[in-house]
Amino acid sequence: MPAIMQSNQQSTDASALFALAEDLVTIKGLNHRVEAQLRARLAAATYARAAFLAILYAEEPDVPKRFLREAENRCRRAERELRKAISGLIAQLSMRLNEDCLTELAGFVTSGI
Numbered sequence: 001m002p003a004i005m006q007s008n009q010q011s012t013d014a015s016a017l018f019a020l021a022e023d024l025v026t027i028k029g030l031n032h033r034v035e036a037q038l039r040a041r042l043a044a045a046t047y048a049r050a051a052f053l054a055i056l057y058a059e060e061p062d063v064p065k066r067f068l069r070e071a072e073n074r075c076r077r078a079e080r081e082l083r084k085a086i087s088g089l090i091a092q093l094s095m096r097l098n099e100d101c102l103t104e105l106a107g108f109v110t111s112g113i
Contacts, residue, residue, distance in 0.1 A: 014049050024089055041082045048078035
């Protein structure tokens with residue numbers, strides 16, 4: 001089943017992606033448009049993942065399986081769009097940081113290495 005997502009690994013990745021998006025939308029002072037867009041992308045990705053998993057693990061043998069490839073593609077596309085939105089938001093937030101914050105953040109990140 002190489003073309004079909006490896007559901008265990010992808011579930012973990014999706015869970016982490018969804019958790020990150022949920023954390024980001026709670027940032028105070030976030031532009032309302034940006035927050036709404038991120039929430040919409042999160043909802044779309046969550047729905048697409050649920051639909052894919054519902055079809056993948058459906059009890060009926062033939063009926064939903066013909067929709068599996070399309071559901072997988074929609075799921076991947078929705079998660080890719082969510083990743084783009086998260087990346088864009090992180091880029092915007094990083095531009096707001098001053099040099100002291102960046103130094104402190106770099107120290108925090110490298111302390112775990």
